[in-house]
Amino acid sequence: MPDFLLEIGCEEIPARMIDAASLELRERIQKLLERERLAAATVSAFDTPRRLAILVGGILPAQADVMEQVNGPSVAVAYKGDQPTPAAHAFAKKAGVDVSRLEKVTTPKGEYLSAKVTKKGRAASEILSELLPKEINSIYWPKNMYWREPSEKFVRPVRWLVAMLDREVVPLEFDGVRAGNQSRGHRLLSDVTVQIPAAGESYVSALRAAKVLGRAEREQQIRKGLDAATRTIPGARWREDKSLLDTVVNLTEWPSVILGGFDREFLELPEEVLVTVMRDHQKYFAVEDANGKLLPHFLAVLNTDGGPQGIIRHGHERVLRARFNDARFFWQTDQKHPLRDRTAWLKHVTFQKDLGSYYDKTLRVQRLASWLCEIVRHTGMAVRPGVVHKAAYLAKTDLTTELVKEFTELQGIVGGLYAGVQVLDEDMADGARQLIAQTIYDQYKPESMEDSVPRAVEGAVLSIADKADTIAGMFALGMQPTGSKDPFALRRQANGIVKTIAEHKLPVTLSELVTSALQSYANSEAEKKFKKPLEWWWDVLKLERASDRTWADSAKAAPGSESQMSPLTFLRERLQFFLRDALGYKYDLVNAVLGAGADDVVDALARAEAVKGVFEMPEFQAIAAACKRMRNILKQAAEKRFYVAGKFEYLAEAAEEEKMLAAYMERTNLRVEEHRRKKEYKDALLLLSTAREHVDRFFDKVMVMVEDEHLRANRLALLQTLLREFSTIADFSEIVTEGKA
Amino acid sequence: MLDSRQRPVTPTNSNSPSFQELILRLQTFWAERGCVLQQPYDVEVGAGTMAPETFLRVLGPQPYKVAYVQPSRRPADGRYGENPNRLYKHMQLQVILKPPPENVQELYLESLGAIGIDLRQHDIKFEEDNWEAPTLSAWGVGWQVMLDGLEVTQFTYFQQCGGIDLDPISAELTYGLERIAAFLQDVESIYDIAWARDPKTGKATTYGDVRLADEVQFSVYNFEVADVEKTWKHFELCEAECKALLDRYSALVKDKQTGDGVAKDRKRFPLLSAYDLCLKCSHLFNLLDARGAISVTERVGVIARVRALAVGIARAHVDQQGDGAAAFEEEDKPARKKKLEVVPTIS
Numbered sequence A: 001m002p003d004f005l006l007e008i009g010c011e012e013i014p015a016r017m018i019d020a021a022s023l024e025l026r027e028r029i030q031k032l033l034e035r036e037r038l039a040a041a042t043v044s045a046f047d048t049p050r051r052l053a054i055l056v057g058g059i060l061p062a063q064a065d066v067m068e069q070v071n072g073p074s075v076a077v078a079y080k081g082d083q084p085t086p087a088a089h090a091f092a093k094k095a096g097v098d099v100s101r102l103e104k105v106t107t108p109k110g111e112y113l114s115a116k117v118t119k120k121g122r123a124a125s126e127i128l129s130e131l132l133p134k135e136i137n138s139i140y141w142p143k144n145m146y147w148r149e150p151s152e153k154f155v156r157p158v159r160w161l162v163a164m165l166d167r168e169v170v171p172l173e174f175d176g177v178r179a180g181n182q183s184r185g186h187r188l189l190s191d192v193t194v195q196i197p198a199a200g201e202s203y204v205s206a207l208r209a210a211k212v213l214g215r216a217e218r219e220q221q222i223r224k225g226l227d228a229a230t231r232t233i234p235g236a237r238w239r240e241d242k243s244l245l246d247t248v249v250n251l252t253e254w255p256s257v258i259l260g261g262f263d264r265e266f267l268e269l270p271e272e273v274l275v276t277v278m279r280d281h282q283k284y285f286a287v288e289d290a291n292g293k294l295l296p297h298f299l300a301v302l303n304t305d306g307g308p309q310g311i312i313r314h315g316h317e318r319v320l321r322a323r324f325n326d327a328r329f330f331w332q333t334d335q336k337h338p339l340r341d342r343t344a345w346l347k348h349v350t351f352q353k354d355l356g357s358y359y360d361k362t363l364r365v366q367r368l369a370s371w372l373c374e375i376v377r378h379t380g381m382a383v384r385p386g387v388v389h390k391a392a393y394l395a396k397t398d399l400t401t402e403l404v405k406e407f408t409e410l411q412g413i414v415g416g417l418y419a420g421v422q423v424l425d426e427d428m429a430d431g432a433r434q435l436i437a438q439t440i441y442d443q444y445k446p447e448s449m450e451d452s453v454p455r456a457v458e459g460a461v462l463s464i465a466d467k468a469d470t471i472a473g474m475f476a477l478g479m480q481p482t483g484s485k486d487p488f489a490l491r492r493q494a495n496g497i498v499k500t501i502a503e504h505k506l507p508v509t510l511s512e513l514v515t516s517a518l519q520s521y522a523n524s525e526a527e528k529k530f531k532k533p534l535e536w537w538w539d540v541l542k543l544e545r546a547s548d549r550t551w552a553d554s555a556k557a558a559p560g561s562e563s564q565m566s567p568l569t570f571l572r573e574r575l576q577f578f579l580r581d582a583l584g585y586k587y588d589l590v591n592a593v594l595g596a597g598a599d600d601v602v603d604a605l606a607r608a609e610a611v612k613g614v615f616e617m618p619e620f621q622a623i624a625a626a627c628k629r630m631r632n633i634l635k636q637a638a639e640k641r642f643y644v645a646g647k648f649e650y651l652a653e654a655a656e657e658e659k660m661l662a663a664y665m666e667r668t669n670l671r672v673e674e675h676r677r678k679k680e681y682k683d684a685l686l687l688l689s690t691a692r693e694h695v696d697r698f699f700d701k702v703m704v705m706v707e708d709e710h711l712r713a714n715r716l717a718l719l720q721t722l723l724r725e726f727s728t729i730a731d732f733s734e735i736v737t738e739g740k741a
Numbered sequence B: 001m002l003d004s005r006q007r008p009v010t011p012t013n014s015n016s017p018s019f020q021e022l023i024l025r026l027q028t029f030w031a032e033r034g035c036v037l038q039q040p041y042d043v044e045v046g047a048g049t050m051a052p053e054t055f056l057r058v059l060g061p062q063p064y065k066v067a068y069v070q071p072s073r074r075p076a077d078g079r080y081g082e083n084p085n086r087l088y089k090h091m092q093l094q095v096i097l098k099p100p101p102e103n104v105q106e107l108y109l110e111s112l113g114a115i116g117i118d119l120r121q122h123d124i125k126f127e128e129d130n131w132e133a134p135t136l137s138a139w140g141v142g143w144q145v146m147l148d149g150l151e152v153t154q155f156t157y158f159q160q161c162g163g164i165d166l167d168p169i170s171a172e173l174t175y176g177l178e179r180i181a182a183f184l185q186d187v188e189s190i191y192d193i194a195w196a197r198d199p200k201t202g203k204a205t206t207y208g209d210v211r212l213a214d215e216v217q218f219s220v221y222n223f224e225v226a227d228v229e230k231t232w233k234h235f236e237l238c239e240a241e242c243k244a245l246l247d248r249y250s251a252l253v254k255d256k257q258t259g260d261g262v263a264k265d266r267k268r269f270p271l272l273s274a275y276d277l278c279l280k281c282s283h284l285f286n287l288l289d290a291r292g293a294i295s296v297t298e299r300v301g302v303i304a305r306v307r308a309l310a311v312g313i314a315r316a317h318v319d320q321q322g323d324g325a326a327a328f329e330e331e332d333k334p335a336r337k338k339k340l341e342v343v344p345t346i347s
Helices: A015-035 A086-095 A124-138 A201-209 A215-231 A242-249 A264-268 A271-281 A311-334 A344-348 A358-378 A385-394 A402-406 A413-421 A430-441 A457-476 A490-504 A510-519 A534-546 A548-557 A567-582 A587-595 A601-614 A618-639 A656-677 A681-689 A692-701 A709-726 B019-032 B104-114 B177-185 B207-225 B228-257 B263-267 B271-290 B296-321
Strands: A004-010 A042-048 A051-057 A066-074 A103-107 A110-119 A158-165 A177-180 A182-184 A193-195 A256-261 A284-288 A294-302 A350-352 B064-073 B089-098 B124-128 B131-133 B138-147 B150-161 B171-176 B194-197 B204-206
Touching: A004 A124, A004 A182, A015 A042, A015 A051, A015 A124, A015 A242, A015 B124, A042 A201, A042 A215, A051 A201, A066 A086, A066 A103, A086 A110, A124 A158, A158 A177, A158 A182, A182 A201, A193 A201, A215 A242, A215 A256, A215 A294, A256 A311, A264 A294, A271 A284, A271 A294, A271 A311, A271 A413, A294 A311, A311 A402, A311 B150, A344 A358, A350 A358, A358 A385, A358 A457, A358 A510, A385 A413, A385 A430, A385 A457, A402 A413, A413 A430, A430 A457, A457 A490, A457 A510, A457 A567, A490 A567, A490 A601, A510 A534, A510 A567, A534 A567, A567 A587, A567 A601, A587 A601, A601 A681, A618 A681, A618 A692, A618 A709, A656 A681, A656 A692, A656 A709, B019 B064, B019 B089, B019 B104, B019 B177, B019 B194, B089 B177, B089 B207, B104 B124, B104 B150, B104 B171, B150 B177, B171 B177, B194 B207, B204 B207, B207 B271, B228 B263, B228 B271, B228 B296, B263 B296, B271 B296
Parallel strands: none
Antiparallel strands: A004 A051, A004 A158, A042 A051, A066 A110, A103 A110, A182 A193, A256 A294, A284 A294, B064 B089, B089 B171, B124 B138, B131 B138, B138 B150, B150 B171, B194 B204
16 A cells, blocks of 8 residues: 655744644644545654654555445436436436436435445545645634735745655645655755655655755754753753753754853853853753852754854854843943832832832832732741842842843743842841842742742732732633633733642632732722722622532533633632643543632642542442432423422431431431541541442432322432432532443 | 844855845746835835735735835844844745746746755745734735755735735735845854855845844844823824724715715825824734733724724725725625734734
8 A cells, every 4th residue: 555745845844833733734634634535554753953754654546436225216216107207317327327227215205216326536646746735725824914816825835845646746736836756955054945755654765865854853962962062061961951952953854963152251140141141042952060059051952963163153152252242231230229228219100001010019018918918828838028028029120120121031030039039128127128129020920731830929919919910800801811812821820829729738728828918909099990990800709609519511612701700710710720730630530620719729639539439339339329310300390390398307208218318318418527627628528428329229229200280299308318418528510430330 | 132143244156146136036926927016115114914915905806016125123022143043033034926827836946946955955845824904904825935954934825904805916926035035045153144255355244234233223122211191192193194094085975976976186186195194003012012002902992993004005005096986885894704803913
């Protein structure tokens, strides 16, 4: 069976887009082959900045023929007596069979003529040239362009196409480019065109000869190059940086690595600044000694052979020196005005058009952070409110510094570094100053789910207050994220809040946090811009606080209904995401846990851990199944408007099993409650699990929905109580169980 | 003053082209490839893109190829001649290829060869860099071209200009001349670049000799001396005059629609003068901004005022060039892409 090759030759594709596009193209082609019954043994991708290629191994040369039953005119029309009418002849001709071979089939509409028709399978080449252009055109690009017709869009101009079945060119066309068997090699190191002899491995070897390597090989070559160059400095190692590595892998076709150096005196600048210049602006790897201390060297990844004469190294060193000089100049300039002078300057820096300046934000965050400190302190945790207060006051001042204007990604970090070397208050102890500096430094953490949370509780408090202020304000303006649009990165910030509360085990509930954050806008200019008055929000929050269950249901029912979402629901959804995606709990477990309460992050985590410990046990699988059954029965009862008694009564005519169950639960429940109060959730759950036997027996022997209204209402009351008691730690009816339900 | 400017210039690579040779070679290269060589535009602009040879020429269907040096003024970037890498006024060599030929990247790389860069000895990367100028309601996608880690050129495929989708599109190549010269001559400071070398003695006249005084004096003017009130007045006068012209053009077009036949008046209408006024507004805004005379709240509004002029002129220009259809009448045609609200500098 032949191999197939598709190569889209393109001007340099942005590094950040290559991996996703390559994966998408591979999946598209895989699906296309399945859909078109051309099933192939292997489908693999080969991509570089200048090409997306797909190699298909062992494709069917053509679709298999298929036999189809085709129905024609009704028998009444097709025959006059025994004689076929023209209608029958016409159908036979169209179906390609003799009239005598026509069959009769009975359908709900009556008797019809029918024929077996062989549908000839189409050639792979024909299918591919027809359908591939559409697939290429459908690749998603975060930003695309046109260069010929405004309707033709791709990430950058497509300059050549290779499409081959073994040695044959597949005639396809995309955006005015016809496919052939001519590829192109490395821009500078090879001839302009590269003849591809055939689809398959020879494509890869032809490109290798033209100094073009696939992704995995490039990565390996870069790693090897980094290692080799670093080995020339005794005791040194290069700083692992996955995203930088991915970037340089996708900026090169034939990578090599050079080692460069810079003047030792630049090491006086903070490492954060040096690394940012090297990594973000120059895409260099940093080099450190065995203790992790930065060395005056860098590693640059080239898209060419190593430049043995040192010309290239000299160039890179020159550029870096200029950049470092700039950074040093900014650092020195900034010291002329210490941070404490700059808070007032924030009046002239807009935070958000309707939410006011960064000065306004500073005052709000200061209040919110102080409130959080009180909550934290109330439960006996140690926190220094004075430190938080001062840090919040200075937190945004670095936005006015030259260094942050130049290196925006260093916001917060620069403030922390400056606070660490400046006088903040005349009589402040050094310890307090260092903690303030650290609190400012950590204020934007965590920047992703992988990033660490602020180191100290003071940093955690400031980080949460800052983020909650932004989220509350933006939601109140009606600017919540929708779909893939989240220009203010509110999701990331909400994830950060949840993660920080969880890791610092802070005793603050999400509803309190949202309420306080909204409250801090009261009587401000910003409040006048809110879509709904604060009173409206208080009503919404009251409803949401009262109904964790409803939240779980509505979040499930309408994942896209973000248009009216409240900041509380938003944070709860992030908690769900955190439990599921960051901590890896199964989704049904998460729904079960949050169904019993999604306000207290730390508590939800404890319950999730407890449930995880028990829910594989057969007892719990059984109880989960029973809970689901109870919920269904209660739902049916509600639909039929059946009366449910307020409380279970030990009626004379009640079955033995239901009395046993009720009595058992009454006895156990007090102890369960005791465990629950002490947050010994696992013990509580284990105790609940002992009810299994009684529950099973109840469902085996007792019918709930009986005719007798009195008996039925009493049984429903028992179920309602049971379900409530089982659901205090987790809503077990959410657990997906195997077997009978 | 930096020490580096006081010591005699001794470029390590004396074969490297002087600043003026660099310009000559690039101009020759592009002239040989069919470009019209224009001269720098004589109204202050923040970037070569703003010169009418780019802003207006990329509109409409007419193919065009042009190359020109454009001194670009950015008042806020001034450093009193004290920073070796930053200038109030820097030079760009701007090339517009409309429509871009299929081998436009290869042509560009060839041009580097023409100025003495042996590409096999260097590392070249095309790194994503998209361009957007909200004041011109213009954007494009492209790359910054990195030569041994130095950004030497902005390479952009224009997609929209003055809020109008372009058809055909243009490729814009913007060479950063000072950077390239410093790289070729291997000097640390822009001011040490040999601008010219005496053919007889070989003695260099440096960039500092030629330009240092402007850097110092304009930094003083832009940051310290410019009269804020008068500059505002100047801005408002230019804006009013520009608007008045646009209104008159509008009225003219309406006349045509009622059948009064003023096609000739339309063709000779001074839209180019209106554009000069718009450029002046843009520069005066930058000057006020550098002077610290524009508050954050005002900023967005003033930018929007300049953009309104630029977009108005772009529409009118398309109308004037064509048969008077399409762009001009569709006043509220939504832009293809939403623009950012705030932009730091008009450039």
